[in-house]
Amino acid sequence: MRLPSRLxxxxxxxxxxVMLASLVALALAGPLVWGAAADRPDxxxxxxxxxxxxxxxxxxxxxxxxARVLAATRPSLLLALAAVLLGAGSGILVGACxxxxxxxxxxxxxxxxxxxxxxxALLVAMFLAVVFGAGAAGAVLALAAAGVPxxxxxxxxxxxxxxxxxxxxxxxxxxxxxxRLLWRHVLPNIAEPxxxxxxxxxxxxxxxxxxxxxxxxxxxxxxxxxxxxxxQGLDRIYAEPLPALAPGLAVLYAALAFQMLGEVLAGSVxxxxxxxxxxxxxxxxxxxxxxxxAVLQVEDLTVDLPTPGGTIRPVRxxxxxxxxxxAVGLVGESGSGKSLTALAVADLLPHDARVSWxxxxxxxADLATLAPRERDRHLATGLAMIFQNPASALNPxxxxxxxxxxxxxxxxxxxRARAAVEAxxxxxxxxxxxxxxxxxxHQLSGGQRQRVMIASGLMVRPGLIIADEPTTALDVTVQRxxxxxxxxxxRDTSAALLFISHxxxxxxxxxxxxxxxxxxxxxxxxxxxxxADGARHPYTRALAASVPDLAADRDRPLPTIEGAxxxxxxxxxxxxxxxxxxxxxxxxxxxxxxxxxxxxGHQVACWLPVPxxxxxxxxxxx
Amino acid sequence: xSVPQLLRHPWTLFxxxxxxxxxxxxxxxxxxSFAMIRLVPGDPVRAALGVxxxxxxxxxxxxxxGLDAPFLSQYRHYLGGxxxxxLGTSLVTGTPVVELIxxxxxxxLEIAGLxxxxxxxxxxxxxxxxxxxxxxxxxxxxELAFTTVTAALAGVPDFVLAAGLTALLAVGLQWLPVAxxxxxxxxxxxxxxxxxxxxxxxxxxVRVEALKVLGEDYLRTARSKRLxxxxxxxxxxxxxTATAALTVAGSLLPALIAGTVLVEKxxxxxxxGSAMAQSVVAQDYPVVQxxxxxxxxxxxxxxxxxxVLLAVIDPRSAIREM
Numbered sequence: 001m002r003l004p005s006r007l008x009x010x011x012x013x014x015x016x017x018v019m020l021a022s023l024v025a026l027a028l029a030g031p032l033v034w035g036a037a038a039d040r041p042d043x044x045x046x047x048x049x050x051x052x053x054x055x056x057x058x059x060x061x062x063x064x065x066x067a068r069v070l071a072a073t074r075p076s077l078l079l080a081l082a083a084v085l086l087g088a089g090s091g092i093l094v095g096a097c098x099x100x101x102x103x104x105x106x107x108x109x110x111x112x113x114x115x116x117x118x119x120x121a122l123l124v125a126m127f128l129a130v131v132f133g134a135g136a137a138g139a140v141l142a143l144a145a146a147g148v149p150x151x152x153x154x155x156x157x158x159x160x161x162x163x164x165x166x167x168x169x170x171x172x173x174x175x176x177x178x179x180r181l182l183w184r185h186v187l188p189n190i191a192e193p194x195x196x197x198x199x200x201x202x203x204x205x206x207x208x209x210x211x212x213x214x215x216x217x218x219x220x221x222x223x224x225x226x227x228x229x230x231x232q233g234l235d236r237i238y239a240e241p242l243p244a245l246a247p248g249l250a251v252l253y254a255a256l257a258f259q260m261l262g263e264v265l266a267g268s269v270x271x272x273x274x275x276x277x278x279x280x281x282x283x284x285x286x287x288x289x290x291x292x293x294a295v296l297q298v299e300d301l302t303v304d305l306p307t308p309g310g311t312i313r314p315v316r317x318x319x320x321x322x323x324x325x326x327a328v329g330l331v332g333e334s335g336s337g338k339s340l341t342a343l344a345v346a347d348l349l350p351h352d353a354r355v356s357w358x359x360x361x362x363x364x365a366d367l368a369t370l371a372p373r374e375r376d377r378h379l380a381t382g383l384a385m386i387f388q389n390p391a392s393a394l395n396p397x398x399x400x401x402x403x404x405x406x407x408x409x410x411x412x413x414x415x416r417a418r419a420a421v422e423a424x425x426x427x428x429x430x431x432x433x434x435x436x437x438x439x440x441x442h443q444l445s446g447g448q449r450q451r452v453m454i455a456s457g458l459m460v461r462p463g464l465i466i467a468d469e470p471t472t473a474l475d476v477t478v479q480r481x482x483x484x485x486x487x488x489x490x491r492d493t494s495a496a497l498l499f500i501s502h503x504x505x506x507x508x509x510x511x512x513x514x515x516x517x518x519x520x521x522x523x524x525x526x527x528x529x530x531x532a533d534g535a536r537h538p539y540t541r542a543l544a545a546s547v548p549d550l551a552a553d554r555d556r557p558l559p560t561i562e563g564a565x566x567x568x569x570x571x572x573x574x575x576x577x578x579x580x581x582x583x584x585x586x587x588x589x590x591x592x593x594x595x596x597x598x599x600x601g602h603q604v605a606c607w608l609p610v611p612x613x614x615x616x617x618x619x620x621x622x
Numbered sequence: 623x624s625v626p627q628l629l630r631h632p633w634t635l636f637x638x639x640x641x642x643x644x645x646x647x648x649x650x651x652x653x654x655s656f657a658m659i660r661l662v663p664g665d666p667v668r669a670a671l672g673v674x675x676x677x678x679x680x681x682x683x684x685x686x687x688g689l690d691a692p693f694l695s696q697y698r699h700y701l702g703g704x705x706x707x708x709l710g711t712s713l714v715t716g717t718p719v720v721e722l723i724x725x726x727x728x729x730x731l732e733i734a735g736l737x738x739x740x741x742x743x744x745x746x747x748x749x750x751x752x753x754x755x756x757x758x759x760x761x762x763x764x765e766l767a768f769t770t771v772t773a774a775l776a777g778v779p780d781f782v783l784a785a786g787l788t789a790l791l792a793v794g795l796q797w798l799p800v801a802x803x804x805x806x807x808x809x810x811x812x813x814x815x816x817x818x819x820x821x822x823x824x825x826x827x828v829r830v831e832a833l834k835v836l837g838e839d840y841l842r843t844a845r846s847k848r849l850x851x852x853x854x855x856x857x858x859x860x861x862x863t864a865t866a867a868l869t870v871a872g873s874l875l876p877a878l879i880a881g882t883v884l885v886e887k888x889x890x891x892x893x894x895g896s897a898m899a900q901s902v903v904a905q906d907y908p909v910v911q912x913x914x915x916x917x918x919x920x921x922x923x924x925x926x927x928x929x930v931l932l933a934v935i936d937p938r939s940a941i942r943e944m
Contacts (some may be wrong), residue, residue, distance in 0.1 A: 012770065118647050118925055119918060120880035127654060127914050130902060133663040207779040211884050214781060216903045234785060234888060241789030248782040259777035348845055351758055380848035392839035397861040406857075407847040453843075 013264045019257035026073040037067035038224075049240050056246045059232060068229060069246045076225040077254065079140050079218075080206035086144035087205070088198045091151025096159050096186050098152075110156060116149040122208050129217040136225075139218040143205055154197055158190035196265050203258030210251045226251045295464045295496040296345065297321045299359035303340050303520075306352050312568040315340050316520040319595075322464065322496040327487070329507030329528065330500045331543065332517035335565060338500050341517070342466045345498075346385050347375075363463045380411045384457025384495075388469040390449035394441040400427075401437035404456050411460065419459075426455040430485060447478035454485060458493070465489070466498045471506070483510050504531065505547045513601065516540045519566050519576035522595060525603040536598065536609035539577050575607070583608050636933055644926055651918035656700045658914065659907045660689070666907045670713035683713065687908065709915070710908040714901070719912040722897055727916060730886070730893030734879050734920075736809060737816035741878075742871060745821050749828025750863070754855055756829070757836045768829070775822035781884035784815035788888060812889050816881055820874040827870045831863040838862075865936040872928030876921045883917070 031038075042062030049057045056065035098109045116124070125139075125146035132138030212218035213227025221228070226247040233244030303315035315337040322328050330338045343349050345360070347367075360367045363382045370378060387393045394403060404426060405419035414422065424434035430451040441449060450470060457465055467486060471479035487510060490497050501507050507514055508528050516524040516537065524537040535541050542561045563580035566572065575581070578588040587607050595605040628634060659666055667683045668675060681690075687710065688696050703709065709719040756765040791797050791811065799808045835841065836859060844858045886895035894913050901909035 115643075115647055115650060118876070119651075119921055120876035122877065122880040122883075123914070123917055123921065126880075126883065126898075126902075127658065130907075130910055131658055131661045134902075203777060207782075210779070211781060214884060215887065215899050230782070230785060237785070237788055238793055241793050244785045245789050248785045251779060251782050252777075255779055255782075256774060256777050259773060263773050346846060348842060351760065376848040380846075385843075385846040387839060387843065389839060393843045395840040395844070395858050395862070398857065402857075403843075406849060406853065410847070410849055410853065456843075456847075 010264070012260065016257065016260040016264050019253065020261060023073065023077060023254055023257055026070060027077045028074075030071045030073045034064075034067035034071045037064050038071040039063065047236065050242055056242050057240055059243065065229070065233075065243050065246060068224060069226070069250055072225050072229060072247065073250070073254075075136070075219065075223065076206065076210065076227075076250070079136055079225065080143075080202060080209045083140045083143035083209060084147065084198060084202045084205040086140070087147030088151050088194070088201060090144065091148040092155045092187075092194055094148065095152035095155025095157075096190070098156050098159065100186065106156075109152070113149045113153045113156065117153060121146040121150065121204075122211065125208055125212060126215070126217065129212050134217045134220060136219045136223065139209060139212045142217075143208055143212070146208075147201060147205065150201075151194075151197070155190060155194060158193055159186050162186050162189045196262060199258060199265060200262035203255045203262070206258065207251060207255050226254075293323060294321045294361065295324050295326075295363060296498070297359055297361040298341075298345060298357065301341060301344055301357045301360070302355070303337070303344050303349065304354040305340075305350070307569070309569050313571070314520050314568050315344065318517070318520070318522055320498075320515055320522065320525075322498060324463065324496055325490060325494040326513065327490055327497040327499060327511040329511035329514040330498060330517060331502065331504050331507050331514060333565060334502060335568070336517040337520040338517050339468050342385075342468050342498065342500055346383055346466060347379060348385070377411050380407055381460045382463050384460060384462040384465045386450070386453050386457055386465065386467040386470045389473045390446055390453055391473065393453055394449055396441050398440070399437065400439050400441070400444075400452055404437070404452070404459055407456070408459050422459060423455070426458045427452075429458060429489070430455045431481075446474050447481065450474060450478075450482055451485065454482075454489070458489065461493070462495055464496045464498065466500070468500045469502070470499075472501070472503075479506070486510065504543050508532070516543065520568070521576065521592075521605065523577065523605045525595070525601075527601050530602065534602070534612065536602070536604040536612070537577075537606050538581050538583050538610055541610055575605075583610070633933075637930075640926060640929060644922055647922050648919065651915060651922070652701065652704070653697075655911045655915040655918070656697055658911050659687075660693075660696075662907060666905065667713065669905045670907065686711075709912045712901070712906055712909050714904050714906045714909075719909055722909065723894070723912060723916055726892060726894050726897050729891060730882050730895055731920070733809065733812045733816060733885075733891065733893065734882055736813045737820075737878055738871075738875060740813055740817040741820045741824055741874070744817075745824035745828055745871075746860075746867060748821075749825045749867070750832050750855060750860060752825065752829040753832030753836060753859075754851075757833060769826070772822040772826050776819050776826070778819055778822075780815050780819060780881040781888055783818055784811065784885045784888035787811045787815055808889075812885055812891055815885050815888070816878055820871075820878055823874060824867065824871055828863060828867045831866040832859055835859050835862045865932060868928065868932055868935065872925065872932070875924050875928065879917060879921050879924065 040063060042058065045054065045058050045062040047058065047060055048054055048062070051057070054064050054066065056069065059065055059068070094109065095113075098106045101109070121143075125142045128142035128145050129139050132141050209218060210225065210227030210230065213225050214231045216231070219225040219228050229247035230244055230251070233240075233242075233247060237244045298321065299319045301315060301318045302313060304311050304313050314335070318337070318341050320328065320330075320341075330341065332338050340349065344353075344355050345362075349355060357368075362378060365378055365382075367375060367378070394400075401420065401423055404423040405414070405416070408414040408422060409416070409419050420437065423437055427434050427436055432448060432451050432455065436444070436448070436452070441452075444452065453470075465486070470486070471482050474482065483506065486497060486499070489495065497511075499507060499510050508531050511528045514526055514528050514531055515522050516526075516535075516539065518539050524535060524540045526535060526540075531540070531544055533544075535544055539561075546560060561580060566576050566579070572589075574589040574591060575584075575593055578584045581588065585608060591607075593605045593607045595603050597603050598609075662669075665680070667680050667687065667689070671680060671683065684690050688699050691699065707720055709723070711718050712722070752764075752768050755761055756768065788811065792799060798810050799805070841854070841858060844854050849858075882891075882893060883895035883898055885891070886893045887899040890896060894916055898910060898913035898917070901907075901913065
C-alpha cells in the first residue's frame with residue numbers, strides 16, 4: 001500500500017508509528033530482557049504492593065508483575081496476529097472463491113455468512129473456545145473461525161464488484177480456469193481494502209483474545225498473556241489496583257495502536273489541507289440612495305468564493321433593480337454567476353463566501369443596517385426562493401403542510417389553525433387540492449412538488465420571488481404550466497419576479513426585461529422584446545441566434561458560440577468575452593468596457609456594440 | 623384488503639422473510655448449543671465431577687444427561703426438553719438451569735438495555751451537535767479533535783475499561799460500589815463500561831450522516847425560510863439521519879450483549895454473563911450450553927426488534943431488504 005505524502009506530515013501517523021514500533025520492540029526484546037524476572041518466584045515477596053524493587057508489585061508466587069506485563073507482549077501479540085491472519089486468510093479465500101462460483105453457490109455461501117454474522121464474533125469465539133478446549137491454541141483457532149464470516153462477506157462484496165468488471169468477463173471468455181481467475185484477477189484487485197480491514201481486525205482480535213484469556217478460555221497457567229494477568233490482578237483489585245490496571249493498560253495501548261493504524265491507513269485522520277482564506281472585502285461603505293418604490297435594488301454586488309485552487313470571484317460588480325410586479329430575466333451560461341447573484345441577495349451563500357455591495361435594498365430596507373433578527377424576518381417575508389430541483393428541495397420526512405406553514409408560523413406568528421387555512425388557500429392558488437397538506441413529498445410528481453414550492457413561497461406574501469431555473473428539471477409540458485402559474489401570480493399579487501434561466505426563449509416569454517450575464521458581470525440589459533433582433537452585445541446576439549424558431553432553416557445547424565468562458569481563477573484584464581468575440585479589437589483585451597446607457601431601457605457593456613438591425617420586426621411574445 | 627392482497631403486502635413479505643431468517647438462526651443456535659457438550663474434548667462429566675469421581679456416579683450422570691443415547695434421539699430429547707422449559711441441571715450445583723436463567727437474565731437485560739439507551743441518548747444529539755459545529759468545513763480543529771477522540775474511545779475494550787473504572791472510581795475514590803447489583807449506584811460502572819465504545823462509534827456515524835443531510839437542497843430551502851437553528855436541526859436534519867443512525871446502532875447491539883459476559887465478570891454482576899464465566903471455569907457444561915443459547919437468542923431477538931422498529935420508522939428500509 002502506497003502512503004500518500006500527506007501522511008508523512010500527519011502527527012497521528014507519527015504517533016501510530018512510534019506506538020507500533022514500541023510494541024514490536026517489546027515483543028522482540030521482552031522475553032529476553034524480562035523473561036527470567038517474570039518467571040522467578042520469590043516466596044519472601046508474595047502479593048506485594050508496588051515498591052522500588054517491584055514497581056507494579058508481585059503476584060501470588062512473588063514474581064515481578066512489571067516484568068510479567070512486559071514479557072507478555074510477545075505471546076499477546078503473536079497469538080492475536082496468528083488468529084487474525086488465519087481468520088482473514090480463510091475468510092478471504094471463502095469470500096473470493098464465491099466470486100468465481102456459479103449463481104447457486106454464491107447465494108448459498110452468502111446466506112450462510114449472513115446467518116453467522118447475526119451473532120457477535122466474541123460470542124461465537126467463546127462458544128468455539130469451549131468446544132476446542134481451553135488453551136492458547138484453542139483460543140486462536142476459535143477466534144480465527146469466528147472471524148471467517150466477516151472476512152468472507154467483505155471479500156464477497158468486494159469480489160462481486162470485480163466479478164462484474166469487463167476484464168474478468170474477458171478472462172472468462174478466454175477460458176481461464178477458476179483458480180487462475182481467483183489468483184490472477186480477483187484477489188489482486190481487492191487486496192487493498194482487505195489489508196485495511198485486517199489491520200483493524202488485528203486490534204479487535206487482540207482484545208478478544210485477552211478477553212478469552214480473562215475468562216479462563218485462553219492462555220493457561222503457567223503461561224501468561226495480558227488477559228490472564230488482568231484476570232489474576234482483578235482478584236485483588238480491592239487491595240491493589242495496579243496489578244489489574246497494568247495489563248489492562250497494555251491491552252488498551254496495543255488495541256489503540258492497531259485502531260489508529262487503521263484510521264491512518266484509511267486516511268480519515270490525516271489532516272486536510274486547510275482551505276485558503278482571503279480577508280473579506282470590506283462591505284460597502286453605507287448604502288446608495290434608495291430608488292423610489294424598487295422591490296430590490298442591488299448595486300455593485302461582488303462574491304468571492306474560496307476554492308482549493310485559490311479564491312475566485314464568480315460575481316463581479318453586478319447591479320440590478322426590480323419594480324413591483326416587474327418580471328426580470330437573468331440569463332447566461334452555467335457558471336456565469338446568475339445563481340450566485342440570487343443566492344447572495346437571499347443571503348444563502350456558503351458560509352465561506354465573501355460578499356460585498358454598494359447597495360442592497362429589499363423592499364426599501366437596507367439589509368446591511370438591519371439587526372440579524374429583523375434581517376431574517378425581512379428576508380423570510382419579503383423574499384421567496386424557488387429552486388431548480390423540486391425533487392430535492394422539499395424535506396422527504398416532513399408533511400407538505402408542515403413545510404408550507406413553518407415560515408409564517410415563525411415569522412408572522414400565525415396560529416396553527418390560521419396557517420393551515422392559509423396553506424390550503426396557497427395550494428388552491430397553485431392548482432393543487434388542499435388534501436395534499438397531509439401528503440409527504442415522495443407521494444407527489446415533480447410538477448406537483450414545484451407547485452408546492454411556489455405555494456410555500458406565496459405563504460409569506462413576498463414582494464419578490466426569485467425563481468432559479470424553476471423549470472429546468474421538469475418536462476416540457478409541465479414547464480409551460482409552471483411559467484404560466486408564475487406569470488399569473490405576478491399579475492395577481494404584484495410581486496416582482498426575478499427569473500433565472502439559461503433558456504433564452506423561456507425568459508423572453510416570461511419576462512419584461514432581461515439581464516444578460518457573462519463571467520460574473522452584466523453585459524447587457526434590455527427589454528425582452530428586443531432580445532431577438534435588438535441586442536447590441538455580440539454575446540447576447542450569439543445567445544439569441546442559438547435559439548431555434550419556426551422560421552429557422554432546419555437543414556442548417558444552429559449557430560453555437562465557439563470557445564469556453566474564461567477561467568474564473570485566472571481573470572484577465574479587458575472584456576471577458578474578448579477571446580470568443582467575433583468583433584474583438586485591441587482595446588477589448590486591455591480594458592473592460594463599462595455598462596453604458598443607450599436610452600429606452602437598454603444598456604450594454606461593449607466597446608463596439610453590434611449596430612441596430614435596420615428594420616425592427618414586431619416581436620411576438622406570449 | 624383481500625387475502626391475496628394481504629399476502630403481497632410489503633409488510634407481510636417483510637415480516638415473513640424476517641421470521642424465516644429468525645427461525646433459521648434459532649435452529650443454528652439450538653444445534654450449536656446441543657452439539658457443544660458432545661464436542662468438547664474429553665469427558666465433560668468427568669471433567670466437572672473431578673478425576674476422582676466414582677465410575678458409577680459418572681455413568682449415572684452421563685445417563686441423566688442423556689449422553690449415552692443415540693445421537694439423533696439425544697437431539698430430539700434436547701429439543702423436546704426445551705419446549706417443556708427443561709434446560710438440564712447444573713453439574714456443579716445440581717440446580718435446574720432454567721432457575722438460573724430466570725434469576726439472572728433480568729440483570730443482564732437491565733445493563734445491556736440501559737447501556738444501549740445511554741448510547742443512543744448520547745450519540746444521537748452529540749453527533750448532530752458535532753455535525754452542526756463542523757458543517758461546511760467550519761472549525762477544522764474541533765473536527766480533528768472529535769474524530770481523534772472518538773476513534774480512540776471506540777478502541778477502548780469494555781472489560782479493560784471496566785477494570786480501570788473499578789480501580790479509579792470504586793477502589794480509588796470510593797464513589798461507587800465495587801461489585802454486585804445493589805442500588806442505582808451499582809449500575810453506573812457496568813453501563814458506562816458497556817456503552818463507551820458503541821457511543822464513540824455511533825457519534826462518528828451520526829455526525830457523518832448529519833453532515834450529508836446538511837448538504838441537501840432541502841436544507842437550503844429551510845435556510846431560505848430563516849427558521850431558528852433549533853427548528854432547522856431538530857425538524858429538518860434529525861429525522862433524516864434517524865434511519866442510518868438506528869441501522870448502525872442496531873449493528874452495535876450484538877457486540878454489546880456479548881460484552882456483558884466480560885463486564886459482568888469484572889463487576890461480579892449477577893447476570894447471565896457472569897454465570898457463563900463461572901461455569902466455563904468450573905467446566906459446568908450444561909450451564910455454559912444454556913447460557914450460549916440464552917445469549918444467542920437474546921442477540922437474535924434484539925436484532926429482530928431493531929429491524930421491525932426501523933421498518934416502522936422508515937418503511938423504505940423494509941422494502942429495500944426485498
